[in-house]
Amino acid sequence: MLLTLRLLLPLLLLAQAAPPATVSSISLDGDWHFRADPDGTLDVQKLGSAANVLPTRIPSSWQSQFSDLRDYAGVAWYWRTITVPPPAPDQVVLLHFGAVDYRALVFVNGKQAGEHDGGYLPFEFDVTSLLQPGENQVAVRVADPGAKPAEVVDGINYAEIPHGKQSWYVQTSGLWQSVELDFRPRVRLGNVHISAPADGNFAITAPVIGAGSAGTVNVTAEILDASGKSVWKGAQDLAATAAGAKFSGQVSSPALWSPAAPNLYELRVALSSRDSVRCPFGFRTFATHGGKFYLNGKPIYLRGALDQGFYPDTIYTPPSLDYLRDEMRKAKALGLNLLRCHIKVPDPRYLEAADEVGMLIWYEIPSWDKLTADSELRALETLHGMVERDANHPSIVIVSIMNEDWGANLKEAPDRAWLKSAYQQAKTFVPWLVVDNSPCCDNFHVETDIADFHQYASIPDYASNFDRLVDDQAQRPGWLFSPYGDAAPRGDEPMMLSEFGNWGLPRLPEDKPWWFSRGFGNNEMTVPEGIEQRFADYQYNSLFPDLNALIDATEWHEFNALSYEIAVLRTLSDIQGYVITEFTDVNWEANGLLDMGRHPKVFGDALERLQQNDLLVLRTDGRNYQAGAPVEADVYISHYGPGDLAGAKVAWQLEGTNLSGELPVTAVPPAGATKVGSIRLTAPRGSAPAKRTLKARMIVADKPVSDFSLDYYFYPDQKPELPPMVSFYDPPPGRLRRLVGEMRERNYLEPSGAEAFPVLITSTLDETVKNKLRAGARVILIASDPLTLAPGIEVKRRSEDDLSGNWISDFLWERKGRAPFTNLSFDILSGFETQAVTPATVITGIPAQNFNDVLAGIFYGWIRDNEGVLLQCKAGKGKLLVTTFTLGTTYNSDPYATDLLDALVNYVVSDFSPRFELPL
Secondary structure, three states: OHHHHHHHHHHHHHHHHOOOOOOEEEEOOEEEEEEEOOOOOOOHHHHHHOOOOEEEEEOOOHHHHOHHHOOOOEEEEEEEEEEOOOOOOOEEEEEEEOOOEOEEEEEEOOEEEEEEEOOOOOEEEEOHHHOOOOEEEEEEEEEEOOOOOOOEEOOEEHHHOOOHHHHOOOOOOEOOOOEEEEEEEOOEEOOOEEEOOOOOEEEEEEEEEOHHHOOOEEEEEEEEOOOOOEEEEEEEEEOOOOOEEEEEEEOOOOOEEOOOOEOOEEEEEEEOOOOEEEEEEOEOOEEEEOOEEEEOOEEOOEEEEEEOOOEOOOEOOOOOHHHHHHHHHHHHHOOOOEEEEOOOOOOHHHHHHHHHHOOEEEEEOOOOOOOOHHHHHHHHHHHHHHHHHHOOOOOEEEEEEEEOOOOOOOOOHHHHHHHHHHHHHHOOOOOOEEEEEEOEOOOOEOOOOOEEEEOOOOOOOOHHHHHHHHHHHOOOOHHHEOOOOOOOOOOOOOEEEEEOOOOOOOOOOOOOOHHHHOOEOOEHHHOOOOHHHHHHHOOHHHOOOOHHHHHHHHHHHHHHHHHHHHHHHHOOOOEEEEEEOOOEOEOOEOOOOEOOOOOEOOOHHHHHHHOOOEEEEEEOOOOEEEOOOEEEEEEEEEEOOOOOOOOOEEEEEEOOOOOEEEEEOOOOOOOEEEEEEEEEEEOOOOOOOEEEEEEEEEEEOOEEEEEEEEEEEEEOOOOOOOOOOEEEEOOOOOOOHHHHHHHHHOOOOOOOOOOOOOEEEEOOOOHHHHHHHHOOOEEEEEOOOOEEEEOOEEEEEOOOOOOOOOOOOEEEEEOOOOOOOOOOOOOOEOOHHHHHHOOOEEEEOOOHHHHHHEEEEEEEOOOEEEEEEEEEEEEOOEEEEEEOOOOOOOOOOOHHHHHHHHHHHHHHOOOOOOOOEOOO
8 A cells, every 4th residue: 555655646746746738827917128229239138238128017008108209119129027837748838919019029038939010919929838947038029110101110111001090199019908828728729709690599610729639629618698507508529630610509589789788698618628718799680771770680870989099198008997898888878879999909808898888889990001012911911800809799890991091092993993802802701891991071982881971060160061961971972982983882881970070178187198299290280288378378268267168168069069960960861870079089189078088078968868769859940030030940850769659749948938839749660760840930029139949858658758959049120220321342353242232221321421430341451441441440341352461460261271170170259248249149159140150261360469359269179270250450540340250141131140240330330449450
């Protein structure tokens, strides 16, 4: 017996030292060494003696870790020492990287383990033979080119690699996702995929690596529901020559995954080698038919927001899984059911959070700059990698190949041919809907599953432009597809407006973020730095109590624009979804629904009420009405909820009046928008202009379902009784010809010659007008054309220098409560009352110290490009009002225009005292 124990003891000890292979991982996240290598001359053998070594935390980019390397592009090294247990004889050790941007050359103990190109996807190397007992060094040489034209690093041309919006905001270079050592059996599973549609049928593919060396391998698979209960099991023996196992089966009446009920199952696959994987997944089907989207067989309206996935401190790297869950919940609280992860392959935790919380995801191949053989290859390699990594996520429903033809020229036949081929190739292996190009402007689709488009319009300034485009898009126009005869439209692709939006400035943190001094390229309009000083310099404290009050006003302006745009879209049955730009602010770009710190802007609750499955919408042709005029608002219901709306009613009330009523609702077809009637009323009378809100509520079975409101502006119907006499000076081309007749019709007479302060309305500032000013005239200049008022002070078209406000939003303001706006004081930031008089030009170059003489103006974005639209000034012995409001063609047809010009005439003859003197 004693001899037997002596013989067994070494075997027992050996068994303890080398247990059977199992799956385990060691995280290498945390502290690493870092050194930039601008000359590219550092060698792995010299890392231990390298100078200027910095500590860094992984995962992160060097741009997020080191302020002096924010714009560094080139070569850098990461390394650290690890102590790992020896693998069992039947184990391999895999060094796994979540993502490294861009080229990674990996060393273990000074020997090369492998090389990988691509900044967004995982890779791993078998380092079993490179590890040694005790301490081991892991080192990574990273090469990442920058965004400068034609910049090449290690033979990598930035223009030819997928990089997305890094070139807009800040680069991400290095080990920006997690690193780990995986101890796996030599016979192990590859990426396990499951296809699980809503009918409960499923198909599993389980690749097996190294099976040829182990004889027969037993593969088991099991599906568990959310409670951990097994709902299906399968097993098979895999021959040595087989590449992997395949299973199929059915789960009866599965709990389906959707945003409303994000039910997840778990697939467990195991090998007899003791390797195993767990894959969360959901049963769901997402498809299109007849121009509509269907989730699990039911129509769904997509309410999305663009999400660029940049974080305040960590840039591309999400702070944590909990952080991502929280932002997904905030997205749902805003009424969103989709995020378009914009030209970025996100950290896998982003998709994990979307699966858990219930958020549909549309994501995209990161864009490149130039279509070449290399960029074509990298684009499709990236798409294959996205499918390989992410195919099990029920949240992903759409993928794009290209955004706005970035990286191609779709006017060129070879580029269109490549895009069409890429779409067709994608359809052979991508499990989601595929968008060939998400277009805007003068680019288009070639062949696609969704006919989307982008349109940015300053609201209310260019609301009519927005209306025309989306109304046209809803007719499935030819311009959605290539005009060169090579498109392949099916005619039933769902149509979406997949980018639109306006700005609303965020509340500022006490400590300004690093990006505050940075904008987009050389465009100063995008630079936030100095906003407090500009608020003071341009004397906005005479309009707002403080900067925060101005900021809040811009956020409500953003909401009012979104409210208008969403309402337009929801009344068009052939538009089946939208994507707001954007979910969160990104650095200098402030059009988010949340700020960059993921704090909701002031309108969060109001926006949630606008983003419902069943939505009541009011549409109207005008907002300004004279007393006694008929007012009509069309009533629409966009119906995507599960209930029947027959028997509903719409109750309405005009705020501040006794005008109210009810509108019965008959049957409302699902999955579309239906006009159910109109609200008609007579504009109420009053002694002064008044803003009144028309509020409506849809009530179903005595329960409120949806609210909507419209602001109207009502004006007394009266002509000036004894207005000042007015003359006109309007040389060719004669901008004021209509105005002359309309003002004469409203009792404005020609001067008799005896007036002490003659009023002249002119369309120009030539020597004739200047001479009249020198003599003491009172002049109103309606400046609709470019001209020079004085050296450095110009009237410019808003189509120049981003002054339209369609990209960096503009904010039109007036001095509320102060003449000439005393009786036209609705809000400091103008709303739809000014739509008809939207300035086509602005007055540039007004010195900041003279902004108290700007009676109405425009600022852009971060209180940049502060321009005038109504300027008072001294000129010679006379006084001058310069306005760019569009009054010449709207007077006596639009009530606001009429009252404003009447007020300007009265103001110019009043005893006003401008300080600003215009040199003549």
